[in-house]
Amino acid sequence: MASQEVSVSSEYGIEGDVVVRMTDISFAYQSKKLFSNLDLEIRRGNIYGLLGKNGAGKTTLLKLLSGQLFVQGGSVEVFAQNPQKRTPSLLQEIFYLPEEFPLPKMKATEYLAMLSPFYPRFDHTMFGVYCKDFDVDLNQRLDQMSLGQKKKVLLSFGLASNTALLILDEPTNGLDIPSKRQFRQTVASAMTENRTFIISTHQVRDMENLIDPIIILHDGSVIFNDTVASVSDKYVLNLTTSEPSKEHALYTEKVLGGWMVLSERGEGSEGQPLDLETLFNVVIQTSKGTMGGVR
Amino acid sequence: MNRLLALLKREWKTGQKDYSTYGLVIVLLLFAFETMQSLVARYAGSSFPMEVYSEMFPGFLLLGGFITTSLLFSEDMFSKDAQHTWLMLPATNLEKFVSKALISTLVYPIAVTLLFFLASVITEPIQLLIFGSPIGLFNPFKDNELGSLLAQYWVWNSVFLLGATFFRKAHFVKTVLAVGVVFLGLGALALLFTRIVFAIKFGSSLQMFDSFMYFDSRYLQDSLTALKVFSGITKVFYYAVLPVFCLVTAYFRVEEVQATDAV
Structure with a gap:
């Protein structure tokens, strides 16, 4: 199991350092059974890599633990709360970057002004720094950006929101080679002992030296959850x-x-x-x- | 409160372009209609238009408002691409619902009324300069029509708001069809009720004489009192119970969608 032990009591109201606890969960899409008796524990202060074959259920697992999908059996706890209730206090501690997403027809600055009030610890200065690092033009319209540029904006937003849990689904898809390097550097610099990243990816080489511990999903269960x-x-x-x-x-x-x-x-x-x-x-x-x- | 304001701001920002386009269309249409009528009046010798704004106002307030309301939830709640943002937005379901309900129930009618007035302020001096048509600004308080229109808007907007949360696609058309079906059902029930209650009258060969009886001053007063009570109850039901029922049901529908997974 995860290595770093953070013994201080959390400011987010959880005992110990367990951020996510999934116990005996089962989930199916209509007749297709995806998970059965899946157990997973994610601890604070780590950058977890979620790996699995195509269709193993990585995105589904991320949606289950962020409360976008509901488990059909078992229980999920995120910061000791049920994510299915989607309470504002929990949602303002979770930032979810999906693999594909539409963004509204507006400039990045307008997007920032529109959504940052929902995150109490949002750091506008750091947002500017991250965007500069990623070479993003804040005055360009979001709907005119490429997928990679959109991801950089959302990623900068997520990091600046200072949420305790960041869930990134295939974050390097669509990023060019220099941006992948920049991504690793930025995530590593944004990491603190109170934050937890869960990064789902197929691009393991992009994430080498960044993600650890590793979670491997296979045949409907977690078959590996440990450090390299x-x-x-x-x-x-x-x-x-x-x-x-x-x-x-x-x-x-x-x-x-x-x-x-x-x-x-x-x-x-x-x-x-x-x-x-x-x-x-x-x-x-x-x-x-x-x-x-x-x- | 801060979150509600942030949600209202989000509603405006995400729909800003569409709302602006819609507003521009209203202004241009008003200008075009006013110009056409002034042209006809100037060269055909008929009287200058004075009622363009008040004639078009109910259409834009009611029909435009209902269509706008019908589309309020389509992206956030029912689009698989966009619903992730709505689901993960740190706000309560009530706040999310109230922000949209406020936009459609309060902000839209005020905005359309102001827009019509502003359009008339821009259009009328131009018409005066070009065609010599007298200034006739839009006055929403003329003939006390605004209050009646707003009351109708309040009632029917709540119905369309319910339709917007209830149907996943083609919200407006489906709401209109559903309302039609409800009316047909209610009409059939009313017919049945009448047929049962007045069964003796229907079967009587003295129907005509029976109906004359009600015109007798002794019975007329009783009938009118009963009608007034019935009318009062109906008004309370129509203007208060029905819209509140629709709004509460629409909120529970939002709760239901939020309380089930988005797939």
């Missing part, structure tokens, strides 16, 4: 030129010039740092019970 470091402590990743034996390898992948092999860490064994893509593949393969994995 905890996996690195137990396992080691090596590059070999000869084909590894199935007995010792937990996961193997054919790469250029040899095989990438994940095996249990022995005394004094050293290897390469575990990247998110490999971690994801390992977890998915392990959950299927096919040790040895992709060849």
Whole structure:
């Protein structure tokens, strides 16, 4: 489970550092069952990465915990409140950036003046700083911006709103290469011990060194919710030129010039740092019970 | 209170362009109608138009208002792309509903009345200069028609507000159809009621003589008193119970949509 322990009593009225607690939840879209008996705990002061295959239910999970969708069984608590009630006190602590969204026909400055009063701790100075960092023209009309520019405006708004929980669904989709780097820097600089980010993404390379712990959704449940470091402590990743034996390898992948092999860490064994893509593949393969994995 | 003001501001800002376009259309239409009538009056020798504003005012107040009201919730509550913003907006359901209800019930009629007056202030001097037509500013208080119109607007706007929250698409048309169906049903019930209560009269060969009886001064006073009581009850129901019922039901509908998931 998550690493940083923040023992101080929260200003948001929660005991301890649990931000989100989902217990035994089930959810289905009409006849298509998506989650059953899903448990999840998210702790304060972390940037969580939510990973999963297409259709695994990442966006649905984010909507469930932000109260946009309702669970059909089990319970969800966000800051010790039921998000389904959508109380203003809870909603002003949550900022949700969807993957796709329409924005009204107005300038960014007008958008700011229209919505910032809803967030009591909104920081107008920081909004300007974030927009400058992202190279966003505040006088341009929102409906004339590209998807990437719109995301930068909303992201700047979300960060400046100073909400305790930021939920970002595929935030780097549509961002150009320099903006992805800027995104990582900005999110890292906006992080405080009282904030929590949940970032759903397929672009794991964009999020490398930013998201940790990692939550992996698969087959309707959370199959992994831990730090990369905890996996690195137990396992080691090596590059070999000869084909590894199935007995010792937990996961193997054919790469250029040899095989990438994940095996249990022995005394004094050293290897390469575990990247998110490999971690994801390992977890998915392990959950299927096919040790040895992709060849 | 701050949140309500912020919501009202949001309502105005998001609809600003549409409201401005609508206002401009009203001004241009008024100007065009006034000009056409002045032209005809100037060259055909008929009298100059004096009633253009008061003739067009009820149409824009009622029909325009009902269409505007019908569209109030369509984006925020029923558009899958946009409803996320509405759902996640930190405000109570009551505040969200009241902000929209205030816009349609209070702000719209005041704005249209002021717009008509301003349009007449702009149009009339131009007509005077070009055609020599006498100044006839829009006076909403003339003949005490404004109060009656606003009362009708208050009643029917609440019905269309309910329709706006109840139907997911084609709010205006569906509300009109629903009102039509309700009237047909009520008409049929009234017919049935009349047929049952006055069954003896319908069956009697002396109907004509029965009806003459009511014109007798001894019965007429009783009938008129009963009618006045009935009329009073109907007015209370029409102007107070019906709109309040529609507004409360519309609020509960917003609650219901907010209390279910948006999919």
